[in-house]
Amino acid sequence: MTSYFVDKRPFETAVEEEKIAEEEGQVPQMTTFDRAMKFVLRWEGGYSDHPSDPGGETNFGISKRAHPDVDIKNLREETAKEIYRKEYWDEIRGDELPDAVAISVMDYAVNSGVGQASRALQTIVHAKSDGQIGPNTLKQVNVATEILGEKIIAQKIVMQRSDFLCGLLSNPDYIPFMKGWMRRTHSLMTKVSGV
DSSP, X not given: OOOOOOOOSOHHHHHHHHHHHHHTTSSOOOOHHHHHHHHHHHHHOSXXXXXXXXXXXXXXXXXXXXXXXXXXXXXXXXXXXXXXIIIIITTTTGGGSOHHHHHHHHHHHHHHOHHHHXXXXXHHHTOOOSSOOOHHHHHHHHHHHHHHOHHHHHHHHXXXXXXXXXXXXXXXXXXXXXXXXXXXXXXXXXXXXXX
């Protein structure tokens, strides 16, 4: 079975090293999008063509099925990030969400679709669940953030995602991916709890 985990260091160690490096001025301050992409790419990895992957051939998590005109095998990381910004980050309005919420919704969107991730956020903040983050959803996120805090909202998104993934167990095609998806979800919980 192919491992999709690229960086072999424990996630908590990598996060701590990143924080120390930023505090010491060794790396430039990262935007929330940069931090979300660092997390996403850590799990999406490089090129693969797993027979059970419904996306088919993928590189950096960008699938041939969703992007038939892209040369997946030779895709560069910067081009993948441009795709992620346009098709995921901008769609979830990541620049307008609190950091932990943006990261949790972004990774959920990459793994399960923008609509699914957006509906999860909308359900948690009691906004109309239409799968598109708009002004009403953003308003409800702000209200919920004032009451609960961004980390609690982000954690609720991750828990909802775990429930969603468990519901996929009835499809045998997804079983080879479940362990990795759950590890990723647990790692995301650690990430958003420390943002």
